[in-house]
Amino acid sequence: MKKSFVLLAILLLSFLCCTSPGQDRKVLRIRDRQVIPFALMVREISNTNVILLGESHDSMADHRAQLAVIEALHALKVPIAIGLEMFKANSQGELDRWVGGSTPRKSFLRVYYENWTLPWPLYRGIFLYARDNRIPMAGLNVPRKISDKVFRSGFDSLTPAEMKQIPPGIQCTVDKEYRQFIREMYQVHDSMNDERFSNFCEAQMLWDSVMAWHVINWLNSRPGTRMVVLTGIGHAWKRGIPDQIKARSDYHFAVVLPQLPDGKQAQDITINDADYLLLQ
Numbered sequence: 001m002k003k004s005f006v007l008l009a010i011l012l013l014s015f016l017c018c019t020s021p022g023q024d025r026k027v028l029r030i031r032d033r034q035v036i037p038f039a040l041m042v043r044e045i046s047n048t049n050v051i052l053l054g055e056s057h058d059s060m061a062d063h064r065a066q067l068a069v070i071e072a073l074h075a076l077k078v079p080i081a082i083g084l085e086m087f088k089a090n091s092q093g094e095l096d097r098w099v100g101g102s103t104p105r106k107s108f109l110r111v112y113y114e115n116w117t118l119p120w121p122l123y124r125g126i127f128l129y130a131r132d133n134r135i136p137m138a139g140l141n142v143p144r145k146i147s148d149k150v151f152r153s154g155f156d157s158l159t160p161a162e163m164k165q166i167p168p169g170i171q172c173t174v175d176k177e178y179r180q181f182i183r184e185m186y187q188v189h190d191s192m193n194d195e196r197f198s199n200f201c202e203a204q205m206l207w208d209s210v211m212a213w214h215v216i217n218w219l220n221s222r223p224g225t226r227m228v229v230l231t232g233i234g235h236a237w238k239r240g241i242p243d244q245i246k247a248r249s250d251y252h253f254a255v256v257l258p259q260l261p262d263g264k265q266a267q268d269i270t271i272n273d274a275d276y277l278l279l280q
Helices: 002-018 038-045 060-075 089-099 105-115 124-132 144-153 176-185 194-221 241-248
Strands: 026-029 034-037 050-055 080-088 137-141 226-232 253-257 276-278
Touching (some): 038 253, 038 276, 060 124, 080 105, 080 194, 089 105, 089 124, 089 137, 137 194, 194 226, 241 253
Parallel strands (some): 050 226, 080 137
């Protein structure tokens, strides 16, 4: 009896260790409003060039769901890379050394906090899984001082030297539809004056455009690779990075959103916003 109990405990522990949180959840497939298993969603997106996994940056649940998608794709032997809003493109060498196993965790933490301000434990599982399984990670973002300057003073305020720090050909022309998207997405109030709001839109467009450029450049140089992009919900929505990918390439993308921002309901989401919604 005692041996049977021990065996049962071992099997249970094995199950808990090997089953990623989130893989047993349900998913709303937006195109037909059908609720489908998580595993079916993963199979459907497995041949997509770019898979955008939106997040609320401070949500551990969102990061666990992202890791579950990464684990499931890796289990299917899909050749993936992980694109990161959290890391600047000029930190690519540090990411390569991390994935290659040559950077101790303590040393990498310094690099992490130079790139991102949110606590390491939120992303630790993703970074450790990438290193343990040699999954490439790509920094996608622009130097923070550049985006901060655009937010304060607009894209036209960038000097020639600063323009050299962003990919060639990047512009921040914001149309009426994008302005409305930003206002609704970030719940911007009318109290923000026109100039400040325009600068805010240009800063968001800069991030969307630069990250899309780096995604495309990565895929162009590594044929057959899929990229899983971890980014904030506002950048993941189709009006964000996906629109910029579509304007610059023929790559196909899928947008997977987690729990929605305040005020948004599942019935409000259309195929023009996302492809899948993870249900609680």
